[in-house]
Amino acid sequence: MPQDRFEQAYDQYKQQSQEGTFRENRNSQPDGQERIIAVRKNEDGDIIAFKTASGRELDYLEALQEAKAGKLAHVDVFERYGREIIRSEPDGTKENNLDNLDAF
Numbered sequence: 001m002p003q004d005r006f007e008q009a010y011d012q013y014k015q016q017s018q019e020g021t022f023r024e025n026r027n028s029q030p031d032g033q034e035r036i037i038a039v040r041k042n043e044d045g046d047i048i049a050f051k052t053a054s055g056r057e058l059d060y061l062e063a064l065q066e067a068k069a070g071k072l073a074h075v076d077v078f079e080r081y082g083r084e085i086i087r088s089e090p091d092g093t094k095e096n097n098l099d100n101l102d103a104f
Contacts, residue, residue: 033073
């Protein structure tokens with residue numbers, strides 16, 4: 001059965017929203033904040049360090065402090081398993097998740 005016009009319009013809306021979100025998150029950052037562009041993982045696949053767009057390399061504790069102070073763009077800090085964890089802001093785009101960033 002072919003899609004009706006409502007389904008077509010909704011599909012077009014979702015595609016435009018996804019493209020717009022990806023462009024917005026890749027190209028903008030709040031004033032004074034640095035964007036994380038790469039991560040380093042240990043043998044277990046855990047993220048242990050971060051590289052910013054300015055070239056700074058932060059260990060996990062440094063990045064945690066800066067994220068809590070609002071100095072890193074597009075990341076959140078939350079508590080899980082009894083400790084604080086850094087994660088990408090949820091935006092529906094997997095490409096910019098910390099786990100999917102380039103390695104350094």
